[in-house]
Amino acid sequence: MGTYLKVVSALGIQGDFALLADGVMRPATSNTAAAGTSRDAPLARIVVSADLTRHRIQDLQSLALHEEAVRRVRAEPELIQQAQAVLQKWVDAGDQRSVSLWVEWKDILEHRKWRKALGRTHRAQELRQASPMTAVLPPEVRKSILQEVRELKEGVVLEIAGRVRQ
Structure with a gap:
């Protein structure tokens, strides 16, 4: 559920989700007519999918x-040493198009300035595209994250069902 909430947040619809979930998940108070009913609580069905026409999913x-x-x-x-070694290997290879990003990555790694790369700015996106950080991820973790994104492309259904009140 936490992963889906991150996705909802990244897609910018967390406010809508919170409003919907608030009404569905809040139990009826004991002094209301709803508390005395035996009806099922409402069912919320939310389908979250990514806009594949843009680069947002990537x-x-x-x-x-x-x-x-x-x-x-x-x-x-x-693990920072592993990322630094990968970065140095890239610098030594001499691809001039990414040099400015790699210089910035050297600073990020040395001073642990993670927000520069984790932000939602255009520069943060560029930094992530030239990043040595994924080298620290074990293959199974990388595969798991990629699978979650593939599922998001297909659409994720979240259901919140109430219980029958006795």
Whole structure:
């Protein structure tokens, strides 16, 4: 459920979801007529899917991968060396198109300025596209995140059902 809430947030519809869930999930208070009924509580069915016509889904995937990578680096600081080694390998290869991004990544890694790459700005998106951070993710974690994004492309259905009141 937490992953879906992140997706809802990334798609910018968390307010709509919160309003819907608030009315469905809040139990009737004991002094209202609704509390004495034996009807089923309402059912909320929410379908969340990504707009495939834009690059938002790719950026959402990149953001999810980077959030997990940063979480892992915070838990295991020695992983930063792995990202730095990958970055240095790229710099040594000499691709001039990405040099400015890699210089910025050197600073991000050295000073742990994660917000620069995890933001929703155009520059943060560019940084994620030239990032060494996914190298710290185990293959199974990377596959799991990619699978979640594939499911989002197909559409995710969230259902909240009430219980029968006795």
